[in-house]
Amino acid sequence: MFFLSRQTVGRHRHLYAGSFVALAVGVFLLGLAATATAATIAYRGPSAGSIAVTTLGGDGMGPQRVSVSTSDQDVSGLQTVLSMVGAISGFITIFVIASTFAFAVASRRRELGLLRLIGATPGQIRRMILGEALVVALGASITGAVLAQLATPLLLAKASYTELAPVKLEPASPWVPLSIAVGIGLLVALLGARAAARRAGKVGAIDALREASLEPPRIGPVRVVFGLLFMAGSIVLLTLIKPSSGEAAVPLAMFTPMLLVISLTLLAPLIVPVLGRLWAAPLVAWTSVSGRLARSNVVAAPRRSASLAAPILTISAIAGSMVLSLSFAADSAAATLRDGMLAPIVVTGGDQAKVAATPGVAAVDAGLPVQFVRVSADYAQLEDAEGIDPAVASRTRRMTPVAGDLTALTGNTVAVSKEMSGFEHYRLGDEVPVTFLDRTTAKLKIVAIVPDAFGINPSFLLPLELARAHAPAAKPERMFVLPATGTDPAELVQRIEGAVPAVAWDAEQTAGVRKGNQLGLILLLGPAALYSAIAIANTLLMGSLQRRQEFVTSRLLGATPNQIRRMVLWESSLVGMVALSLGTAITVTVGVLIRHAMTAGVPDVPVTVPWGILLGIAGLCLTLAVGSALAPTAYILRVVGRETMVHQRQ
Amino acid sequence: MTATAPSYPSVVPDAAPALVLDGITKTYRSKAGGVDALRGVTYHFPRGSFTAVMGPSGSGKSTLLQCAAGLDQPTTGVVVLGGVNLHGLSEVALTKLRREEMGFVFQAYNLLPSLTVYDNVALPLRLTGKRPHRNDILGVLEQVGLSDKVKRRPAELSGGQQQRVAIARALITKPSVFFADEPTGALDSNSSRQVLTLLREATDRAGQTVVMVTHDPVAAAYAERVVFLSDGLIAGHLDRGTPGQIAAAMSDLER
Known part of the structure; x- marks a missing residue:
């Protein structure tokens, strides 16, 4: 089936452009993290500055001779940050690839049905979709790796002599780290495409004969079960964010949102229509027809709306909880400082x-x-x-x-x-x-x-x-x-x-803590935000480009371009609001829990909510969502406008 | 539903009909209750025959075709194709049967837009895991008169040419039964003639069986027998009718 995959990818270039860019960026970030980590590993501090000791042994482990570096020229801070950047990039890539491929499959039901009709087995269809993923992933991973290699000296120059790596870092051999990044890229793409491939395998031969390629409204029981399992898992982790968890509370607060995001994304086809209806209420009251249409479009295609909402939900929840957790951690650090000090x-x-x-x-x-x-x-x-x-x-x-x-x-x-x-x-x-x-x-x-x-x-x-x-x-x-x-x-x-x-x-110490947090946040969230922006734009672009037929029909029925634009505007805002309200719910939950965990037993802890950053994240998500839905709509309307004019002349 | 393949022990392979429909009913469930698309159709399509199925819209002719080709499951009744009972076959077994024994030609041309004419025709063989022989492909393309379009893509061809590619693709696996659903529905009369002649040749020259659903009396006149369907039941048949006779029979039916 690989020969087919190669050709179909070429044909559906616009469907896969987003996956390509997303994966290339993902592998770029992974590759950068990997080459930089290699540079830190290759870095040898002054050889005199280490002490050899023998561990005690026990628990089935014999004593071991280990060498501990005593130099303060320690690069482990950079290593930690890099591995977190890598983890977040990988996590978000799976999401983007999964939603892009889900889209690609949904929009090609007829074509897949045709293949089934002329004798492709479900297994062959599955392999074809996975093959497509592989074609896209190969190109994207190699592109990303090359870019990472080019950017490595730049990153190392920037990272050298900072708090995270107070030494001069030199690039190491790129082959091993870049191979790892490319390998992860391929793996992540295949993982992301798996669900889509399975759904593609379920397309029947009879779908070739059906005109409408409407998605099935139901979501599978497996998906619901997994969604609930992840939800249960996150709740367990959330209950661990309590005073007795000590320092572990902050990492928990930063990573539990990821699980929550997975859970909500799985359950999104159930949740999004409900929330969409709620948010649409004022819209329907306020606008005449466009709000009503937007509501029906969001509610009637739950799976599409869900995959549009997913990237917004992901970045708003993760960035929101990280920003809030770190801010509250700094608040608590300030209170501890104040309370621990008796000397004036x-x-x-x-x-x-x-x-x-x-x-x-x-x-x-x-x-x-x-x-x-x-x-x-x-x-x-x-x-x-x-x-x-x-x-x-x-x-x-x-x-x-x-x-x-x-x-x-x-x-x-x-x-x-x-x-x-x-x-x-x-x-x-x-x-x-x-x-x-x-x-x-x-x-x-x-x-x-x-x-x-x-x-x-x-x-x-x-x-x-x-x-x-x-x-x-x-x-x-x-x-x-x-x-x-x-x-x-x-x-x-x-x-x-x-x-x-x-x-x-x-105050000075607290400011130092906040500044350090800020650096960490920029390093962690910068790439993730860039990435999510691509994802948001990508899914919405694809979503809008697919609706050409619908727009043509609406135009022929007498809708003005402005009415269609307004409908798309409300629709994307609606999806954005639904995603952001879920993201906010996660952020608030995590924020409340971490605050409780960190302030128990410490009176009068100041509250610093970084409103500017939080509202900035929300605003950016919404702007991106609306912008990347409107831009292709405007383009389609121009093309459609020309076509309908030709139509009428004939 | 009790009948299975061994229920036809008396049938000698050579004389066996290519396709047997036995008491086929199909009820679509909807919120407003059941809709009976087929209400008990029994018919034997002889090997090497060209049969047209006609009827007013909603008479169940497309449903009949889909059930006969194993694309849809009849509610009750048995379909036996080439001696194989379709009931209870797995999806994979059905697919294999489809790619070896059946050819499809539909109103929409149903070609893969990303593949060239050559690759479109070779696709069923590749799906089977066979290496397509270049001469075989060029042979069928010559048979349908498209030797000069081998490297083109579907978008560069006219509707009639695309339909002939679809026929070439159906011919390449040498299926025993062709299923055609309004194959000329979107074509001009010249292209229609070419397509119908190709289907006619398949029965005359290669002994393949053609089952064609159509509403066009001119197209139906290429078949040696026209079966009329009305309200999910077979209402009658007409052998070797002229387009005029067929049209008259149709309007009788619709009255």
Whole structure:
């Protein structure tokens, strides 16, 4: 059947143009992520900066010798972002391909029926559609890979010396990463085309004789079952976004929407008509005929409306929940900072002795930053720790232990944060094997478990002397200063070099968190948004181009071009609104849950809803939807106008 | 529904009719209740015959053709084609039977627009998994008078030429039965004549059976027998009628 696939793709070029572009962009992004990841893997930090340790073993795993890089020239941040970009690209590609191919099959019922009539078995039809997917995918994947290869130096130049990769990155050999990207492209295309191929196999020979190529109104029970399963799965995940999930809540909030989107897309042929009817109510009341027509078109072709709504729903839900989750996470970080800090003054970059000698200063909490490699059963990891004087630190920061006693923090001991203890199942009295950067090993006994305070305390707190012993050159990064009783902090700030009020320091830290989030969002959502824009434009373009016959009939029946344009305008707005309301529902659900999860136990958390970005996403989706439905309509109407004139002259 | 292929043991293969319809009924279900398109049609199409099926619109002639060709399932009754009972055949078995034993020619030309004339004709063979022999394809194309259009695409041909490509495509598998539904419905009289002559030749020269639904008495006159259908029942037949006689019989029926 492959010879047929090759020729039919050529014939239905306009149907597949969208899939081609979408897949090429997808493979481009995947390829870029892959080549950049290869560059980070190929990157070798200064060879001196690593420590070899032996893991403990256990759980059926023997001890292993591992080497841990101690250089802060770490490129894992970039790797993480790149792999997320890859995952999102792949996810959205499957969607676009699936909806494009569903369209291609629906619009070719007669042709497929004819093939069945002259002796093609259902299996052969299925293989033909898959073959078409393969033809499109091959061309698109290779195009995408070539583009990725061309763009790689540019990306690496941009990514070098940033927070994510504070080093110079050089392109590595492209063959392996690009082959992987092309392979994924082909796989994703075939996965996306599978459902369409199966539906094509169900077309009967008798469809060749039927004039109307109307879609069957029912959706299959399998689809409903899967839709409900995904829905159930997402609800389970949503219930996990609760206070006790700690840090896991944010990734959950970012990725559960994807499952919800799958579920809603599967169920869309059931949901879209209902919501469409609701949204159409004001439209029908307001317009004369065009609103009514738009409503019937959206409601009567649920499958078409559903596939038009899918890309809008996808990007609005995913982008919305990410933006909102990260904003709320930053809010909660701000509240934690504010609550964790007792000292009114923070000094950065000053000299400890000089600060302590300033009149009016009661105490200086100058923690020493120190790093060690923590050895676990099956891995070893570089950890940040701080050497503190518990007597002072417990007055400048809120660190009343939830278990244990900070006064015991002397000698080879450690206090761990609540989250870390939960992660590693550490209990009081456990001994944590570590290797300091001066290559001495030690076993640190856990004497206290303290509340989490991101931005103030690292996960491990050591006695000051222990930190100083293993990191003699370390200098405090910031000092928390307590004024003597009767001294006005505002006045004291003036007299200490590099001092700021704690409130200002908090604000600066929070701003830093938001800025970091923003960079991540741009990296994550930028490609996804570009991609969804293509998808939205693509499905609507195809949808409109297919309606040529309908427009001709309407024109002959006496509809003016303006009436048709208005109908298309309302129709695409309606589909857009339906999709956006579903996207909003997901965003709000996730937002409420994450907010609850992050603010439980912390009073007065500020609420920052990034209205500008959220409304921008919605507006962009709607504009794209309406624009890409109207543009082809205008084109068709021009052509049709010429034809009807010829008709009338004859 | 109880009759199966072994119920025709007395039939000697050579003398067996190409197509047997036995008590065919077809009821379409709709919200307003059932609609009886066929109400019990029994007919044997002899091997090598050219039969025209005529009747007013709504008399069930297209339904009859679709049931006979296994495109649609009769509500009750049995269809036996080339000795094979179509009832209970799987979709794949039906497809294989269709591509080996049946040829189709319809009013809409039903060619694949993306393929050349040559590839359109070769398609049924390729679907069977056989390598088409170039000479066979060129042979049938010569038979239908299109030797010079081999490389063209359907859009570059006239309606009559497209219909002849469709006939060539049906001829290539040497089917035992041709099903034609208004094959001349969209053609001018000259093209119609060529198409009907080709169908006539299929029965005369190759002994193939032709079942043609039409409302055109001139076309029906190419058949040796015209079967009249009315309200889902066979109302009568006319052998070797002239177009005038056939038209008269039709208007009697419609009265």
